[in-house]
Amino acid sequence: MASITIKDMSVSYTKGKTHVIDGMNLQVKDGEFCVFLGPSGCGKSTAMHCIAGLLQPTKGQILFGHTVMSSDGKKDFVPPQERNIAMVFQEYALYPNMTVRKNMSFALETKKTPKDEIAKRVDSMAQMLEINPLLDRKPSELSGGQRQRVALGRALVRDPQVFLLDEPLGNLDAKLRDQVRYELKKIQAQLGVTTIYVTHDQTEAMTMADHIVLMKDGHIMQQGTPNELYDHPNCLFVAGFLGTPQMNNFDTEVVERADDGYCLRTANFSLTVPKEMNACLRDYAGETIVTGIRPSDFELAEEGETDAIPAVVDSIEPLGDAFLVYVTVGKNVVVFKYTKENAPTAKEIMLKPCIAKLHLFDRESTKRINV
C-alpha cells in the first residue's frame, strides 16, 4: 500500500496549446478511498491515466509513497507494468480469448506467482464476488453485471499498492450499481488499499469516498471529505454539482440594518442574517451576492413569520419517504424537500430557510463568502 502525491502536474496536447490538466496538486493518504468527481471532459480520467502510467504528464511529479513514478525528466518515468497497480476500466477490458479464471490469474502469472497460490487467491476472490460458477466461461458468455464483477475480481485478486477504478459502475443498471457500490466499498475497507475512483456521479462520490476531488476544466475546484464539500462548497460550481436536486440560488442585495446587522433582500423576501456573518458581508454592503439554499434546508412557515419566503406551489413529486415540491418565488423556480407524511395542500405557502445553513457567494468570482 502507498500514499499518492501529485505535485504541480500538467497535461497538455497540441504542443502546449490545449491544457487538459493545469497545475494539479494532490495528496491521497495510504489506504484512503479517493474519488475524482467532475463533469465529462474535466480531466479526471486523464489524471488517473497519469497515475497509472498510461500517459506521461507534460509537467510535474507523481510519487507512490516516496518513490518517484513520473517526473519532468523522461528517465524518471516508471512504465505501468512496473508500478504494481490494478485498474478497472469502464469497458471492463476482459481478454476475450481467456476464460474468467485465466483473466483473473493473468497478472499473477505474469508476476510468476506460484500456481497453487494463484488458484487459492482466484478461488477465494471468486467466492467473495459470487462468480465461482463462471470461472470456466469466456467473457462473451457473461452478462454485463457478471463481466463487471470479473473485472473487479481481476483487480482485487492482485496485491497492488494502488487500485484505480475508472467509472467501473457506469454500464450497470441502477439496482446492480447500488449493490456493487456497497460491496466495493466493503472490500476496499477490508483490504485497506489506496484507491482512486473516477466518476461523474455525485451519489457514488458522496457514498463511497473518504476524500472527494472535484474537478472542472483541468483544475481541482475543491477537495475534502464528502461532508466538507456538501456543507461548505467553496464556489457556486461545487455547490451546484453536489446535492440532488441542486441548490437553489437567489440574487440578493446586502442591505445594512439599523441594529448594525445585515439582511439579504430580493423583491419578494428579506432574510435577516446573524451578526456572526457581519465580517464577511461588510465588503458587500449595497451589492448583490448569490444566496444558495439547499432543498433540504427549507421548512414550512406560518403567515407573518419573520424571514419567510412567499411561494406558489407549481408541482409536487412524491419520493416515497418525502416530497419534492417545486414552487415559484417571484420569477425563480425553487425546489424544496418536504419530509412530512402528507404533501402541502395549499397553493400559496410560506417557506422558512435555515439561516445557519445559508451559502453566500460572490456574484463575480463565484467564490464563497461565508467561511
Add this chain to the structure above:
Amino acid sequence: MERRISIERNKQDQATQTAKIRPRWHTYALHAIYYLLMIVFVVFYMLPFWGTLTTSLKSNSEVMTSNPVAWPQQVTGEGYVSAFEELSGPLLNSVFITLGGAIGSVFLGSICAYALSKWKFKFGNLFFILLVAATYLPYQAILIPLLQTINALNLYDNVLGLILVHSVFGMSMCTVMMRGYYSDVPDVLIKQAMIDGNGPWQIYRKIVLPNTKIATITVFVFQCTSIWNEMLFALVLGGYSSKPATIALNELAGTMAAEYNVQMAGSILLALPVLILYIFMGKYLIRGYMAGAVTAS
C-alpha cells in the same frame, strides 16, 4: 377512440405492405433471369478449368482427335504421371519458398502492423505511408538492384534467397492488411495488459495475436497464394536448383508443345494446393475479410 385510430393505422400499414408485393409471374420471371445470368457466368468462368481437367485425363492421341471440353472416352492418369515426374522437384521448391516466404512476410508484417496500430512513435505515420507506397511499387522496377543484392549475399539460385525476397516484399502488403485488423483490437485491452505487468512483446504474444487469429490466417493464405503463383522473382533470381513449379510448368509447355494432356495435368497439380487451401480455409477467409466491418468484442 385511440384504439380505433390504431386499428385504422394497422389496416393502412397492411395495405402498404400488400401494395409492395409484386405480382407472382413477375417474381418468377425475375428469378428466371437471375438464375440464367448466374448459370452463364458460372459456365463462362468454369469452362477453361473444365477444359483443363478433361484434357489432363485424356491420352495424348485422344487430345488430338477429340473436342477439348468433352469428357474423355477413356480416363487415363498418364498425363499426371509424366507431369509429376517433371514437376516433383520444383513443386517441393515451391512448397519451401511459399511456406518460408509466407511465414516470414506475415511475421514481419504482423510485428510492423502491431507497432503501427497500437504504439505511438515519431515518424510512425510517415513509415506507414512509405509502406503503403511500397505495395504499389512495380517489382520490375527494382529487379536489377535486387539481383545484384542477392548475388552479393551469395543467394542466387538458392531457395533461401527467394524466401528472403518474398518475406521482405510481402511484408508491406501484410502490414497494410494486418494494421486494419489490429486497429479493431480495443486499446483498452492493451492498456489493461500493461497494467497487468506486461511489456509490448508480451502484449503482442498473449493478447493481440490470440485475438486476431482469423486475420493472421487470412493474410497467411493470401500470401501463400500470391507467392505460390509468382513467376518473376523465380525467373530472375532462381536458377536450375531453386526452380519453383510455376517456372517448371512453363518449361513443360516449351519442351513438349504437343503433349497438352501433360501440360494440363501439370496445371492441375500446380493449382491443387491453392484450391485445397481455399476449400479448408474458406470459412476463416470470409470471416477474415469481414473482420473490419464489426468491432472486436
